[in-house]
Amino acid sequence: DSGVTxxxxxxxxxxxxxxxxxxxxxxxxxxxxxxxxxLDQGLQFLIQYYNGEERAKGNILExxxxxxxxxLHSELNLSSLELGDSALYFCASSxxxxxxxxxxxxxxxxxxxxxVL
Amino acid sequence: LAKTTxxxxxxxxxxxxxxxxxxxxxxxTNDYITWYQQFPSQGPRFIIQGYKTKVTNEVxxxxxxxxxxxxxxxxxxxxxxxxxxxxxxxGGRNAGNMLTFGxxxxxxxxx
Numbered sequence: 001d002s003g004v005t006x007x008x009x010x011x012x013x014x015x016x017x018x019x020x021x022x023x024x025x026x027x028x029x030x031x032x033x034x035x036x037x038x039l040d041q042g043l044q045f046l047i048q049y050y051n052g053e054e055r056a057k058g059n060i061l062e063x064x065x066x067x068x069x070x071x072l073h074s075e076l077n078l079s080s081l082e083l084g085d086s087a088l089y090f091c092a093s094s095x096x097x098x099x100x101x102x103x104x105x106x107x108x109x110x111x112x113x114x115x116v117l
Numbered sequence: 118l119a120k121t122t123x124x125x126x127x128x129x130x131x132x133x134x135x136x137x138x139x140x141x142x143x144x145x146t147n148d149y150i151t152w153y154q155q156f157p158s159q160g161p162r163f164i165i166q167g168y169k170t171k172v173t174n175e176v177x178x179x180x181x182x183x184x185x186x187x188x189x190x191x192x193x194x195x196x197x198x199x200x201x202x203x204x205x206x207x208g209g210r211n212a213g214n215m216l217t218f219g220x221x222x223x224x225x226x227x228x
Contacts (some may be wrong), residue, residue: 002160035218043161043204043218084220090160108160 002091003027004109006014008076012115018079021112025093031055032074033092033106034066043090049074050096084115121205126223131134135192137222139205140172142186150181150188153204155221165190200226 003026013019025032034046038061045058049068060066063081068074078085092106141150141210149168153161165172167179167188178191192199202221 002162004160042137042220045217092160102174105163105166106161108162111158113158 001107002107004091006089006091006105007096009110010113010115012027012117014117015028015081015083016042016086017116019081019089019114021076021078021089021114023074023076023091023109025074025091026107029093029095029107031094031096031104032068032071032072033094034074034076035090035092035099035108036087037111038087041087043046043065047055051085072115081116083116085093086114120217121219123159123203123205123222125220126225128225128227129207130227131196132194133182133197135199135224135226137190137192137203137205137224138187139190140187141205141207143184144185144207148185148207150179150201151207151208151220152179153218155202155204163217164203169183195224195226197226197228198222 005024007022011019023032030051033048035043036046037043046060048056049052052068063079066076088111090108090111092108094104094106119152121139121141149166151166152164154164164217165174165177165179167181167183168183172179177220180189202223204218
């Protein structure tokens, strides 16, 4: 158990709909990352937040948005859903900031499996 | 960000040592090398990280030659439960932590 929680575990919805995925980071972690993994595909980095502020953006579609709240949990909003948005969505958290040695290890949650019908 | 290249897949047998090599020719001075393991339908799990020479922990060893243009993850005496995808990532502590996951190496351990 990484300490990162994600809800819901599974989500089935229809094209054109909007959904919200939720992530609670490990206690003490300030950074939250969102990734998308389609069937048999690698992990695509979507976006990163650090202490409530957007820090880095990857291949995130304009139909997708995210935010990190004062209590550090994060939500990923997916709108105007298309069949191709069906995927596993992972949230990861890390302590954040700079480190004198090594990089900031990311701890991944169990994921939310989104199915768009 | 440094690009990584690793084999798409590898097969091994239980009890064998498995070495997965990753090449990262344009690694930067500040970059560290990190390996993650991912089981089907689960989030990736941190295995090991290193900067140079050799790092060992309870599950794996990481060998990094002096030029740091490649690295080798070594899994001693694998079991069936080590069947997974292994990702090599390169990134620096000041890179915004935007680690890029490549395709990974799909390791299949056979009985």
